[in-house]
Amino acid sequence: MAGQTPRDDVTPSTVLVVDDSRVVRTYIQSHLEKEGYHVLVASNGKEALTLLSDDIGIVLLDLWMPEMDGMACLRYIRENFPEIPTIMITVSHEISHAVAAMKYGAFDYVTKPFDPSELLVIVQQALRIRDQARRLRRAEAELDKAREHEISIASRIQQTLLxxxxxxxxxxxxxxxxxxxxxxxxxxxxxxxxxxxxxxxxxxxxxxxxxxxxxxxxxxxxxxxxxxxxxxxxxxxxxxxxxxxxxxxxxxxxxxxxxxxxxxxxxxxxxxxxxxxxxxxxxxxxxxxxxxxxxxxxxxxxxxxxxxxxxxxxxxxxxxxxxxxxxxxxxxxxxxxxxxxxxxxxxxxxxxxxxxxxxxxxxxxxxxxxxxxxxxxxxxxxxxxxxxxxxxxxxxxxxxxxxNDGAREGRITVPATLAELERVRGFIQDLCTGQGASVVDEEQIKIIQIVATEIMTNIVRHAYQDRGDGQVRIEAKASPETIEMNFFDQGIEFDFSKAPLPVFDGSREGGFGLHIIAHTADSVQYTRDAGGTNRARVTFAMQRRGKDAVHR
Amino acid sequence: MQFTVEEADGVRIVSSLPKVLDANNAMDFKADMARTLKGSTRVIFDMSAVKFIDSAGCGALITVLRQLKESGGDLKLYAVEKQVRMVFELVRMHKIIDIFNTRQEAILAFSHEQA
Missing domain, CATH: 3.60.40.10 (PPM-type phosphatase domain)
Incomplete structure (x- = not known):
């Protein structure tokens, strides 16, 4: 067994030895250190508790000790550090207690006097099994993530392809x-x-x-x-x-x-x-x-x-x-x-x-x-x-x-996710500039795009609470005189009274969206119909540079 | 996201910012920037790549500014595009972040502060 040091360098290979006999502690410590383990020692359960942490790879625990005994200590470890395997140290006539300890979650037991190589095998085995369990849990978590990812891809298939x-x-x-x-x-x-x-x-x-x-x-x-x-x-x-x-x-x-x-x-x-x-x-x-x-x-x-x-x-x-x-x-x-x-x-x-x-x-x-x-x-x-x-x-x-009155209309339905913001801006761009001559100048388009971005973000975040399963429908109309955008969603109703007011001193980073909408659009209305559809309607009068330029 | 980072006169200059800084990538931007700026105090952003910003993007810049100020540093910007400047003015960002036309001006402002 000599020379087989713990290999998995990401997992700690620190061993905590808890035994009231100094001889036993030193005996185990010297053998394990020879094999490359880092060893901490404690003479009773109470002292052991102060040394316990997630860095401990394994605990060797004597059943009978003053202060806090092995069983009480084991219970504490199982409750607070369920990942740390614990091996009970016992004497031969106490084996029934050791078996009881295993029922409480001890990994194994060794009986004094024991052969150091026997102890080493058990320690290695416990660490290996712990690592396997960890890998399994990690793999399960990744699998769950992958499944969720798959569902979200399929959901995209539906939204975009179907x-x-x-x-x-x-x-x-x-x-x-x-x-x-x-x-x-x-x-x-x-x-x-x-x-x-x-x-x-x-x-x-x-x-x-x-x-x-x-x-x-x-x-x-x-x-x-x-x-x-x-x-x-x-x-x-x-x-x-x-x-x-x-x-x-x-x-x-x-x-x-x-x-x-x-x-x-x-x-x-x-x-x-x-x-x-x-x-x-x-x-x-x-x-x-x-x-x-x-x-x-x-x-x-x-x-x-x-x-x-x-x-x-x-x-x-x-x-x-x-x-x-x-x-x-x-x-x-x-x-x-x-x-x-x-x-x-x-x-x-x-x-x-x-x-x-x-x-x-x-x-x-x-x-x-x-x-x-x-x-x-x-x-x-x-x-x-x-x-x-x-x-x-x-x-x-x-x-x-x-x-044909020179007006242009467009409609788009998109999934309620922030990833669609670019598409929403593209839709505005197409509406304003598509099919020949532009009815709206570049700067005006940027203003409309920022308002569309803010409204869409509010719908995703607040109406649908970032769930990502809703849809937003946008209908827009551009004529040489005005541009009108209507956003429809089936989420939670927008509540003005709960919207935060913007703070402009740099102490807060939120609350600017509504301010931007209110100060660029010429009119903003939020309504909700009996069917539970929310509608945000914004209009812009053409040939103007934002609301602050001309006061009505 | 990947940024280009240079050092000049004890100032860290970050360029190759994303073309769009909106609610969709503001969180990632904040996280990636926090990593990039670990340990820096005096920072300049080359804003020339940013063609579109929304309120969440402004919020992300404010977060960076606040973190730098907490460690005694500051954030300065230069080469801010028209649309971005318009949004800055709407949310009064220009009152809390120093904005310069060129990189040289921004660096100079830091060295004057030091003196």
Missing amino acids: LGAPLRDLRGVKVGELTIASKKIDGDFYDFHLIDDTCFDVVVGDVMGKGIPAALLGAAAKQHLMSALYRLMRGHKTGDPPEPAEIVSSVHAEMIGQMKDLETFFTLCYARFDLSNNVITYVDCGHMRTIHYHHQAGSCSLLQGENMPLGFPGQDRFTQIRAPFERGDLFFFYSDGLTEARNERGEFYGEERLVEFVRAHSSLEPQELCGRAWKDVVDFSQRETFTDDLTCVALRVEPTGPA
Whole structure:
């Protein structure tokens, strides 16, 4: 055994020897020091307590001692230094006590008189096992971290890959969307494909299952749908967009193999809106029936097709249906998480209730309609977490057609995390400078960007309490006269009275955000609707250099 | 984040600051800067790389300033970009941190204080 010194240099190899016999102490000490251990000695339990620290690697503890005996000392060590292994030193007729000590958590015992090499083996073993336990704990902690990381990646997949960028540049329609995942990530997805100025596609799908696999399949499906559209469009001699049925058939053919292996499927509603002819062409593949609210008649009809969900074998041709609509009509797409939410009595929220809800609230803005629909489901089921993912997309064809008054509108929905700040600023930049000549000068853009940064940070930090699971929707409008930004969130209501006042003497580092907003924007309003959506609305008048330049 | 650190006349000059200093990286900035500035008292930041700052970024600079002042030191800035200067003025940072146009001026200010 000689020459085997403790190797793990990160863990202390200090041995604390506690024995009332000076001879025994010195005997053990000299042997262990010869092997390269650092040895501390104590003559009783009380003295041992004063020497205990996290630097101690192992304790050799005599069972019988004056002052504080071995058992009391062992109990103290187990409670306060659970990681330090303790070896009891005993005489042969006390073995039953030593065994009792092991029940209290002692690692092992040695009986006097003992062979030094025997003691050394036990010490080495105890240290090795302690190190293994530590490594295991460390590995477990890392694994937990990795799992959390994985979930957050998947959550990003959902937020960025599954949920399409809302229609920003299309005039004549207003879109609202909402998704509430059941396990932080889900397989519900939606997307918007812009074909031209008067034509666009809305895609809403629901993958069977939840969690990461569903999210990944949803992302794949979305990707396939998008690429099929462009691939088929290139294939057409006239450059005309392929029919929705053609797109869905193509995606089904591409994905059926994979999906059969994964034993999964997804429902889908692929709808094309033609604003020139006021016609919707849709392919319904086992999805929930889309609600079509007829503005003139004040009534609803349901869009239903006869295709099976994608991934079901034995189907290769998908059929599409055309239906006319009027300007002012509203469409409500949703996943089964909405209608299949149950109340305490086990009753479903149901399609009928949802249709009636949409009809009764058809005058709401699409975004607010989505929030209110969710709220209605929450009220019905008396809970805010659901077993299934819940998604809805509401779309209104505006009563008046596309017009151009020199204004530009944009919308973006982003996860409520600080990592999105850059994207929010980019959105402002694009809105103000995109599409040809800039309507706003560079300096003004910087001012709007700083205000957007401060509002977004407040929403992430305070409305959503840094949880990172919410969403922020931003709608902005830029005209040569004014810029208006609206931030929507579903977090905690903003309370002015609790906001700290800024201190400008350098003693505090917080509280400047609201000051910056108040002193750069021309108007700021915070409101909250009945559906629990918070809205922060800020406006800027153009050709001004911040509020301090011109006093109203 | 990685900074460039130079020593001149007993003053530590930090450049290559991040392009954006906002709520997203302010915490990291504070932590990385505390490591970088361990043991220093007289510090100058070359602000030319910083193109965008928000209130949290200002807060991070104030933290650095406060830590340096506690150990008898000071923080001075130079080459502050337009947007950054605008935000500084809004939160009155220019009243609590000395701002110079050039590195030379900032170094000179320290040596005058010493004298």
